Amino acid sequence: MASVQDRVIEVTARVLQLDTADIKPEQNFSADLGAESVQSIELVAMFEEEFGIEMDEDAALAVTTVGSAAEFIEGVCKEQGVEV
């Protein structure tokens, strides 16, 4: 199974219409990858769908980088008993 980070990068690439090769864990979704306001919402929604989890809206939107998103999602999956 692909890692959480790989799956986060896949979803990010799909939503922001980028190449996965161009997405790095240290990159900021908005400053580096150009995610606009609605796209940030879409990213959270797609992460929820991808991993089958429910994230706290404010906490999820406070996450700024690809790498920290992967960590955050791992934590939520663990809390909600989702195998990753």
Add this chain to the structure above:
Amino acid sequence: MATVEARKDHPLVDTTEPNLLEDVFDYDLPPKIRFDGPLVEYIDGQPVEFDPNSAKTRDIFITDTTFRDGQQARPPYTVDQMVHLYDLLAKLGGPNGVIRQTEFFLYTKNDRETLDRCRELGHEFPECTGWIRAVKGDFRLVKEAGLKETGMLTSSSDYHIFNKLKFKSRQECMDSYCEVVDAAFEAGVRPRCHLEDVTRADWDGFVMPFVDRLMRMSEQVPEDQSVKIRICDTMGFGVHYPGVELPRSVPKMIYKLNQECGVPSDRLEWHGHNDFHRVHANGATAWLYGCDALNGTLFGFGERCGNPPVEGAIIEYISLKEDLCGIQTELITEIANYMRSIDFPIPDNYPLVGKHFNTTRAGIHAGGLRNDERIYNIFDTTKLLNRPPRVALTDKSGADGVAHWVNEFFGLKGSDRISKIKVHKVARWVMDQYEKEGRMTAISDEELEAKVQELMPAYWEKYKESPVHA
């Protein structure tokens, strides 16, 4: 200019709990108006103090001229329409008669039928009064209608006295007006002298001598027949802020009539026009300086740029009194809806009743609304006006705006409210309308309803029985 002497230090008062100033901004009421000192006006070179807190204890009130001045600026109302509006005005003002009087033309058969049918409703308030020219012949109409009080036009500026009414002198004019006042007294009717164009009149030369004479005449009759004075800012020249000269100063006009001419506050009435955007401020100022009655029309509709809006005066009244005083504020919305149904135009951004008076478009504001409705809503408009705050969706609305709209549409409260994450598909559709389709207009409620049904089917199925439509 700031001076060194006036400079003070202002240390931060830190806190971890918000101070929402709820003693003034009680969301259940229009915000209260509090005074922290007297009003001072220099009159004839001397400082004169006025206590604005007197407005909180005096019997200030509103009078209406929707069916007179309000009707001069539009096609005539039908009799049925006027009777219905009169009924709604009575309910709005409540049992304490905050809307104390209204006035009617008396010239036509329809005028008389309207007056009779309004009186048949049996409301104590607003009391029906008449409106006539200062002509003895017109006074017959008042007597025939059985009215206790009538307004009569006693124009006060030389523009009117000489150029309109063609009097040869001010004396001739004053004598003519006073003849009709005498006729009123003989018939047992209280005359209400409308000092038309008084904000462009010679106060020392005509206005005050005329009012002095009216007060002397009033000494000969019972108090309930004594002359009332309506101060008519016919062209909107009145100015409310301190330090202005007569004939434009609202404070000075009220003082001169109330104190120097001895007209009691309960016999003074302010009537304004909005040619310079001052109409509401001037009216409220008149209350503060000792004039008990503020005369207005529904939604300010009247001659040219209109009159003091009655609904604005209602909210100002509550703010000053810090209490609803029996006023049924939700009638403001009912009256506006009725007016729209009879093709009365109310601009979308008109305060308190416009379609979008409490609609926010910016996404950042919608986000604030979601966190605490009070942030971008003036008071509890749902409770007081039956108008929940709305969000209109444009390219500036963002997901916050969409989420607010969806939650209001489904009528969801508290923990049932849907997060902005769940509305992402509708938010994307809204954004694409502008960024991809080049749309220039706001998105209608009907379009959004269709999109919610299409893109959020599970929520639609769950909540479709309870959508709330504004």
